[in-house]
Amino acid sequence: MSERRRRKDNLHGTPGEHLLEVTGLSTEFVVYEGVVRAVDDVSFYVRSGEVVGMVGETGCGKSVTVNSVMRLILPPGRIVSGEVRLGGRDLMQLSEAEMRSVRGREISMIFQKPMSSLNPVFTLESQLTDVIRLHRSISGEEARRIAIDSLKAVALGSPEELLARYPFELSGGQQQRAMIAMALSCGSRLLIADEPTTALDVSVQLQILKLIRQIMDDTNMSTLIISHDMGVIGCICDRIYVMYASQIVEHGPTEAIIEHPGHPYVIGLIGSIPAFVKSEARLEHIPGEVPNPLDPPSGCRFHPRCKHAIAACRTTRPDLRDVGPEHAAACLRTDEIPRTDESERKLPC
């Protein structure tokens, strides 16, 4: 192991230990019609060096969850309860000033549209060095060197030349690489990526995901990736959390979730991916609509759309129960319902 690698290991904690631990997080938005609980009693963790995915449909609360972790919730939203521990420290107890030093320094975040995160009137150099010098008291010269290093780390050719450019002079893939470089430049321990490749083309998406995974493997940094795309989440993550209507309905190791999902919603979600079904077969169907967040169904929130629902599902909110090693599903009948049949699925290529 190189000197650099060892130093990183110390900085980023021992592999396997819980770097981020979120317990009982709830976030509400007070709107005219009532109160929307966008995140309801959500608990999850990210180990050191692990890539964890959070997947769910639009409006299921996945982005609000990570914004709550960063304490980026603005009124009328508020974090009602919960603990967010980063390396043992509860972020909820920090002052706003302390929190600002966590953002960017300890947790970095990249977003769906890199163009809207970059300032169009400044060059990459001024934006990258600004972030670096905000968190470290170093000279501009040194900051420039770090900026060049991090651009090299994201495989951007001729970084010196790139630094002089404006964001609109870069392609979408280059912009997202620059964002990742910015996230890396402060040596943070956790990267939160909110739909990092949704705005990119498939071939560029593959390059970016490959890059993220490779950086994580090299530096032992941890990543929390948010996406609606099961393909993206499945290919890059070690573990997956699935959210539905503000709650986590299933979590577990990637293989377990993909091959043997335990929750009927997750089974349906995987069955509705076109890449996943035979070309002759019809896509599977999750009937009904996503519930109204102002008035979520009682008991299990999926029961109005679930073909396996029984009377108890209407009244009892199911807890996450173990269905395998590190694999839990929030369904009352998870032992009784048939898991997806292997023979029905095949790879497209």
Place this chain on the structure above:
Amino acid sequence: MNAGGTSPTRTPSGAASSNGRAFLSVSALTKYFPIRKGLFGRKIGDVKAVRDVSFELERGRTLSLMGESGCGKTTCGLTILRLTEPTTGTVRIGDYDVTSLRREQMKAFRQDAQMIFQDPQEPLDPRMNVRSAILEPMRIHDRLREGTKRLAEIADRVGFPKKYLRRYPRELSGGLQQRVCLSRALILQPSFLVLDEPTSALDVSVQERVLNLLLELQAGLELTYLFISHDAAVVRYLSNWVAVMYLGQVVEIGRTDQVFSRPTHPYTQALSNAVLTPQSRIRTCKVVLHGSPPSPVYLPEGCAFAPRCAQKRDACGREPPEMTEVENGHFVRCHRCPAEVTPT
């Protein structure tokens, strides 16, 4: 016609219909956008968005234009409907010789060929309720009375709940908004639809329902679709024919099973390689396609894909390749074909 190589006898996606005439026929379609500069608008170059695209399609079938953003697939769709004027080339849809229609003939044509866009919210006026939005095209074409009669039937067909007809677009989910857009198009009883990424703004579970709805509508109303998408999985699910576009050109065209089970152009191979399924593992995935496409203003000499191609040879940098038929109805624009095809 250039697409079939030097001999003008065959056209890609031949699709000979029973009467020998294809429903949609596009030949040598080209669209350049001039770049002007300075006080007098001197032309300094062209964005070559669509270059010499030709294909045919029979009634009731779907052809997909597939490619990455900026490859010209949307411009191609717009040009076929003359929502933007083609630079050269001809388009025939049914009985309409689209490229030579005069202004007063356009109105009739517009009722027969409609377009659905990616973002379902954009075409809807936020201050117009669903009912008026669906009836708007009928009002424009002086068929309002007929439209009012058929409103309920259309809503049924696309699965739009009638109790929501008085609602406004912002009160509807993306899936329902897309159904409103579909109703607006279908109430005119068109025979041809250009669908420009109609599901890419939707969630997977909603996408699946809209895709199945499109298949049902096609079977029930004998619609012909030109489907535009970057998503290989969706294209494969929906279409009979696939044309893969790169930098304004069709580089591979064939039946869906041909293109997906035997992708032959290096670009098509790279694209199908980049499709992620939940079972792919990023550590083992190979990045075949590096960088991004060159500018459509300064096209590379020779094959447009050569600068990114892993299988390129000397000739690729010099001469642009012609379309070559590699199997019945399956055409590829590559110097390696047909001699050195390496099916994957």
